[in-house]
Amino acid sequence: MILCVIPGISLALPCRPHACSVRSLSESNEVGFKIPGADWKTRRETRRCEVFDLHKELVPYREAFSWQESTVRRRQALVEKGEDFSDSLIILQHPPVYTLGTKSSEKNLKFDIKDAPYDIYRTKRGGEVTYHGPGQLVMYPIMNLGYHKMCSHLYMRALEEVVIQALSITFSIEVSRREGLTGVWFGDQKLAAIGIRVASKWVTFQGLALNVTTDLTPFEYIVPCGIPDHQVGSIQRILENSKSSGETIDAGQLIEDACKSLLREFSEVFQLDLS
Template sequence: MDLWSVHLGRVPYREALDLQQRLRAARRHDLIPDTILTLEHDPVYTRGRRSDPAELPFGDAWYAEHGIDVVDVDRGGKVTYHGPGQLIAYPIVKIDDVMRFVGQLEDAMVAALREEGITKARGRAADGRDFTGVWVGDDKIGSIGLHISHGVTMHGLSINIDDTTLEPFTWIVPCGLGGVAMTSVERLTARRGRIDCVRKRVTHGLADALGERQRLVTRDRLEKALAAAPSTVV
C-alpha cells in the first residue's frame, strides 16, 4: 500500500487543521490511502484536551500582542508551541493500536535525529503519557499529540530544528511539564536549516514502520482527490 507524502511548506495552523479534518473523513471511507502532511506553521500555541489555563500564564491577549495565535484543539496532550523552524508532520492513517503507533512515531523521530548526529535521542512514551515524545537527556526536542476517531489518526508530531523555535516555549508551561527545557537540532549540533533532511527521514521511517511505500504527492493532487469524494463524506 502507498503512504501519500505531501509537503505543504509554511501553512497557518487553522488552514492545516481544516485540511486534516477533510482528509480524515476521506481516509475513514477509504477514498484516499494513508497520508502524511509535512509543514511549518506560523507562530501558534495549541491547547490539547488536558490543558490547564495556568499553562498559558500571560493570557491570550498578551500572546496575540507578540504575534502568537492560541487555538484549542481536540488532540491529546497539553499546551505546545509551533512556529517557523520547527518540523510538523500530521499522519492521517488507519491504526488499530494507539500505543504501537505512538512508538512508531517516536522511533521514526529518533532515527532521523540520530542521522543528524544526535545519538542520545530517545522516546519516552513508556515513562507515561506526560513524557510522550523525544528527549535528549532531560531536554525535550520532539512532541507527539494525537486524536483518533473511527480508527483514523489526526494531529501528529513536531521536532524543533532551529533555535528560533525555542524562546516561545519559555513563555508557557510546555506540555504541562514545569521546569522542562526544550532543545533543538541547531542547539545540539550547531547546524541550522536541517528541516528538509529531517523531514525526509521522518516520512521514510514512518512509511517503513507502517509497511507502506512512500509516494510523493502534490497538494494539488491531494485536493483533487478530496474534491472527487462525495460531499456527504468530506
C-alpha cells in the same frame, strides 16, 4: 490574539479492533516497526502513503487542521466501503502559534490570554499546550490504525521511533523516551512533541512536531506539554553545542536533511511506500 476552538471529530467507538496491552517495545515488534535490538519481521505487504510535502511552507494552523479534517472524512468513507488502501501524510511548518489539547489547562500559559504574544488555538488532540513555529517540522499522518493493528498507545510509540531513528542515523544524536511521558528527549530537553486524535473508523490524525532550527524563546512563555522543570531543545542547538567554536550550521540544509530523514524513517517504521 485569537482564541479559537477547533471542532473535533467525535470518538464514539463501540469496541477496539485490536486489543492493546501496555507492553515494552521490546515485546512489541510484531506490530510492524523497528525495535532496536529486536528482530524486525515484515508482517504484511508495503502499503501506499500519499505524501503532501510542504516542509518549506508556513501553513496557518487553521488551514492545516481543516485539511486534515477533510482528509479524515474522505478516509472514513473509504473505510466504510472497504476501499481504504492507503494512508496520508502532511509535512509542513507553521507560523508562530500556541495550541492547547483537549484537556489543556490555561494555568500552563505564563501570560494573560487576552494579551497573548501569538494566536492560540484549542484543538482536539491529546496533550497540553505547545508551540509551533518556523524551523519546526510538523508531521500529520492520517492513518488507519485498524489496518496497522495498532492501538493509540503503540501508535504513539511508533511515532517516537520515527524521530529516534531519524536523529540517530542522520545526525548521530542519541535520544530516548521517558517513562510515563510522550515524546522524544535529549537528556532533559524535549525535542519532539506528540499529540494525536483517533476518530471513528479508527482513522487517526494530528501527529508530531520536531524542533529543528526553531527559535525556542516562545516556549519560555508556557509550560511546554504541561511538564514543569524541563527544557525544550532543538537539533540545531545540540549540534552547535557539539561543534568547535566558530563553526556554523546551515539552517536551511538542516531542515532539508531532517525532512528527508523523517520521511525515510516514517516509511520504514510503518512499512509504507511514499508517493
